[in-house]
Amino acid sequence: MTSESLKLYKLIILYFLSKTRQPMPNAIISDFILANGYTDYFSIQQTLANLTEDKMIETEQTHSTSYYLITPSGKETLGFFGNQLPDGTKQQIDSYLDENRVSIVENTSIHTDFKQIKPAEYLARVSIIERGSTILELAINLPSEEEAIQVCQRFKERNEAIYGYLLKTLTMD
Numbered sequence: 001m002t003s004e005s006l007k008l009y010k011l012i013i014l015y016f017l018s019k020t021r022q023p024m025p026n027a028i029i030s031d032f033i034l035a036n037g038y039t040d041y042f043s044i045q046q047t048l049a050n051l052t053e054d055k056m057i058e059t060e061q062t063h064s065t066s067y068y069l070i071t072p073s074g075k076e077t078l079g080f081f082g083n084q085l086p087d088g089t090k091q092q093i094d095s096y097l098d099e100n101r102v103s104i105v106e107n108t109s110i111h112t113d114f115k116q117i118k119p120a121e122y123l124a125r126v127s128i129i130e131r132g133s134t135i136l137e138l139a140i141n142l143p144s145e146e147e148a149i150q151v152c153q154r155f156k157e158r159n160e161a162i163y164g165y166l167l168k169t170l171t172m173d
Contacts, residue, residue: 001043009039009047011085014056014070014078016093021132022108023060023067032096062113110159112152117141122148126155128163136163 001009016029030044039047048068051057056074060067070078097104114124120143127137142148155162 001039001046005039005043006047006050007081007084008089009033009043010051010056011078011081012038012089012093013047013051013068014074015082015085015090016097017057017068017070018075018078019093019097020104020108022129023058023069024104025107026066026068028100028104028107029068032093035096036092062111063115064113067108067111110156112155114142114145114148114152116145120144124148124151126152126159128159136166138166 012033013029016032017024026045026048029048030041033039033044034041048057048059048066051074052059052068054073056071056077058069058071060069109129111127111129112125114122117123122142122145123139124142124147125137125139128135140151142151
């Protein structure tokens with residue numbers, strides 16, 4: 001990968017993340033770059049690692065997904081060098097985000113993760129994020145990894161009903 005290519009990939013990712021309000025999963029960033037033929041998967045991962053190391057983006061890791069968010073330093077860098085990103089590329093990013101808005105919101109608004117605390121003790125964490133603000137966050141201690149996985153999966157499937165139930169139960173007399 002040449003230094004010019006690396007600069008282009010970094011600017012694409014920074015511009016992409018600057019246009020979103022919440023952390024973006026690796027899969028969505030990679031989908032855009034691969035679908036438009038900018039580079040291969042391994043170069044994308046290397047660029048994301050470089051941007052993270054340079055503190056231009058932050059990474060949130062779950063058991064199954066990496067989420068990325070632009071930092072103030074990344075925004076500043078984009079301000080200095082964003083004019084070097086071709087207008088056609090910016091238009092492609094803007095179009096991709098507009099055309100895939102519903103899918104992106106569905107994929108980024110529900111976060112689930114779990115981790116082992118001790119043997120036979122797992123903590124499942126689930127949350128709903130809207131427009132960059134956490135509207136629900138819940139942690140549940142469970143006795144097995146299977147149950148933690150099940151809680152995460154069911155929350156993804158039933159988050160609206162769960163949120164509605166909790167809100168009604170906690171706010172009604």
